[in-house]
Each structure stands twice: as C-alpha cells, then as structure tokens.
Amino acid sequence: MAAGLASFVVIANRLPVDRVFNPDGSTTWRTSPGGLVSALEPVMRRKGGAWIGWHGAPDERLRPFEHDGIRLVPVRLSTQDVIDYYEGFSNATLWPLYHDVVAPPQFHREWWDAYVSVNQRFAKAAARVAKRGATVWVQDYQLQLVPAMLRELRPDLQIGFFLHIPFPPTELFQQLPWRRQILEGLIGADLVGFQLPGAAQNFTRLVRDRVGHKTQRGTVSLPDGRTVVARAFPISIDAKSFEELARSTEVETRAAEIRSSLGSPKTVLLGIDRLDYTKGLYRRLRAFGELIREGSLSVEDAVFVQVATPSRERVDQYRLLREDVDRLVGGINADVGRIGSQPITYLHASYPREEMAALYRAADVMVVTPLRDGMNLVAKEYVACRYDDRGALVLSEFAGAAAELKQAYQVNPYDINGMKATILEAVRAPERESSRRMRSMRRTVLDHDIDAWAQSFISALSQR
Numbered sequence: 001m002a003a004g005l006a007s008f009v010v011i012a013n014r015l016p017v018d019r020v021f022n023p024d025g026s027t028t029w030r031t032s033p034g035g036l037v038s039a040l041e042p043v044m045r046r047k048g049g050a051w052i053g054w055h056g057a058p059d060e061r062l063r064p065f066e067h068d069g070i071r072l073v074p075v076r077l078s079t080q081d082v083i084d085y086y087e088g089f090s091n092a093t094l095w096p097l098y099h100d101v102v103a104p105p106q107f108h109r110e111w112w113d114a115y116v117s118v119n120q121r122f123a124k125a126a127a128r129v130a131k132r133g134a135t136v137w138v139q140d141y142q143l144q145l146v147p148a149m150l151r152e153l154r155p156d157l158q159i160g161f162f163l164h165i166p167f168p169p170t171e172l173f174q175q176l177p178w179r180r181q182i183l184e185g186l187i188g189a190d191l192v193g194f195q196l197p198g199a200a201q202n203f204t205r206l207v208r209d210r211v212g213h214k215t216q217r218g219t220v221s222l223p224d225g226r227t228v229v230a231r232a233f234p235i236s237i238d239a240k241s242f243e244e245l246a247r248s249t250e251v252e253t254r255a256a257e258i259r260s261s262l263g264s265p266k267t268v269l270l271g272i273d274r275l276d277y278t279k280g281l282y283r284r285l286r287a288f289g290e291l292i293r294e295g296s297l298s299v300e301d302a303v304f305v306q307v308a309t310p311s312r313e314r315v316d317q318y319r320l321l322r323e324d325v326d327r328l329v330g331g332i333n334a335d336v337g338r339i340g341s342q343p344i345t346y347l348h349a350s351y352p353r354e355e356m357a358a359l360y361r362a363a364d365v366m367v368v369t370p371l372r373d374g375m376n377l378v379a380k381e382y383v384a385c386r387y388d389d390r391g392a393l394v395l396s397e398f399a400g401a402a403a404e405l406k407q408a409y410q411v412n413p414y415d416i417n418g419m420k421a422t423i424l425e426a427v428r429a430p431e432r433e434s435s436r437r438m439r440s441m442r443r444t445v446l447d448h449d450i451d452a453w454a455q456s457f458i459s460a461l462s463q464r
C-alpha cells in the first residue's frame, strides 16, 4: 500500500462513519454527524489523509476502505477489549476521574493492561499508514499512550494530541495508579492541546512534579533536547452550516410542528445530552419539577423537552442513571401533570441534525447544566441556530463553553435553588435583554468555528 501512504493521519477511538443497514440486506457507511470529520475533511483531501479508528462492532476485522474521499483504517477490538479497554479503563476509570470524580472511578489492573495493548495496536496501525515526516493527530482520552508509542516506532513523524474532555486537577489525577505512564504517553507528542488553559497548566505541573522534567509556562523540556508544548485550543462547531440548516423551510416548519404538538405552551425549555452522569440531567429536571410544583411555572405554560441520547449502556453507572432519570421524570409527570399536559417530555433517543436544529428553533430556553464538561457543543449549536437573536441559554459554569459564552445565564449545577432562580430569570427575561446576550454569544460562536479551531491546532503543530 506504499502508494497510499498518508501525509496527514487522524487517530481516534471511533471512525467518523456509522454503518447503515439497507432493506436489501446490504450495508453502507454514512459520515457521522460530529463536527470533527467535516472540519478535517478539506485537510484530509488536500494532503491525502487517513483516519484510523474503531468501526463500532466487536470482533470484526475490516480492511481499509474509502468513504467520501477519506481513507478509513478500521482497528479491530475483541469483545474482551470492548469490556476492558472501552467500557472499563476508558469509560469507568478515566471518564469519571477526568470529570471531577462525579462518579467513583474504578481501578482494575486488567483494564489497564488492555488499555496499553489497544493503544499499542492503534500506534502500530498509524506507523504503517503514515508517510515519512507525516503529521499525525491523536484524539482524546482513550488514546493517551499513543503519542509516545508512535514516536518510538516512527521518530520522523510530527505528532499532535488533543484532549476533548477536561484534564483533572492535579490532586485527582494523582489517584491514578498509572499516572506516570499516562503523562509519559502524552509527552510523546510535540503539541498537547486542551480545551482550557487551566487544563494545560494542570498537565505541565504534573509533568514537572511527577515525571521530573523542566517546564516553563506551557513548554516541557526533555533531557534529549526535545520540547513539548501544552496549550488550550477550545473546540467549536460548524456554526455556519448549523445556521443554514436552521434557516431552511423544512426546519422552520418542523419547529412550528414541535411547538404545536407540545400544546403551544408559552415557554419551551430544552435539554439535549448524551445520557451521561456528567451532564447533570437529574438535578436539572429536579429543579424544573420544583418550579412547577411550587407554582413558579405553570404546567399549562411551560414544557421541558429533554432528549437523552443512549450512551455506553453496558457500563453500570450509565444503567443506574437511566433508571434514576426514568423514575424522576415518571414521578414529576404523575404528580403535576394534567390530562393533555405533561410538564416533561422525555425522549430516550438520538436524532439527526435536522431534528436537533428544529428543536433548537422551537426552544425559548436551552438548559445546559453539566457537573463537568470539556466544552459542550450543544450550547454552541443552540446559539448558532438562533439567527433571530432570540432564546436564552442557561449554562453551567463547569462546562468549558462557559469561558467563551460569558453572556449565557450561568449557573452552578450543584445549587438547585440557584438553578431554579436562574431558569426563572431566563424564562422571564425581557426580549431586549435576551437578544443582547444572544447577539454577543453568536459573534463568538460564528467567529470561532470548528475550521478556525482545526487550523489553529494544525498550524501550531506545523510550527513545532
């Protein structure tokens, strides 16, 4: 496959495609809705790029293939790898540890062993497809050992790493029995990107204190003379295409349809999240339930639509959360609902972008209240869709997005009374006030879109 060697390689746990099962029994692939792939598509096409990742089905070995002009290189995960590396170390150790231990992280040695061996597999796959001197961009917490493993195999490569989730405070990170190995894995990169400057600082401090390398501001100096830069690159969305979608007649018609099927209430509040314990769904719905119970909002006038996209359903904490939220919503609707008006419309489903845009258009108040979140792109998508400058965003201080969206109605999601007061403030805000805030947030999101993000990372990497 020499002719096919790639000069730009992305490595992520998942390939940017979903499999589609056709009625005639055949299967095809569809580009997944995430923004990362569309941002990288032009670079991939221009430079002859390849994307290395898992295709989502355990035990299946697939040959590299091309989709929409991008070369995809599937990595095989066995059923046991899925249990130990994906559900285990990635999502029951690292995920809760990096999100402020909002659920207790579990430390198991066999999960760690699987994490090492799967990271090694990804690194080898990249070493095989990368051209001499190629740029390789490793994504996210599932693959933190890949930079050093890949450098060992291919010292000629330029390696970048970006962490999409928070990097924890040093006190929490130090709980990890394999803390040193993770830090050494990451400093295999030339550039390590984070969502926020504080995360980059946590990382460099740990590298200094735990690994013993010299650091100055965001630069780590290694004994062999190599340097590693750690910096923030807050990720964004494809804002223009969201706005375009929101302006389409189909989406506008669908938004009107949604409002009328909800009984045309005065206020539609909306939450859209993966069903994840970091997203703060439980406290948010409790706050709303109390507002209705106490009569601050009336069940005739206000409806909360909560979309919860199924996620990591075989991991215990996710199963427990689903049961808790089901019970809470059932209780609130049973207690304060009326015939023909349920205060909460709860949808355990995943929707295409068109339906999401229609929901954003239908919502007067978007409620995004994670307990901890690397960025939260839903908040930015809502803003991108509000081309009429209407609508209010209630946003957790603990989402990365809060650093940029300063004009949102910010809340501490642990403070239920505070959250109730802020939701009411957003519901009752005079239109002039909401549009002033929305206009300013829109400027931020439209200026700093996903293209700007990808370009700034790639250009910082090329200058290393």
Ligand code: G6P
Binding pocket: 013, 014, 140, 141, 164, 165, 311, 312
């Ligand atoms: C977060 C992570 C991604 C991950 C996504 C979906 O956004 O940062 O790396 O792909 O969640 O989770 P899943 O486990 O389904 O890949």
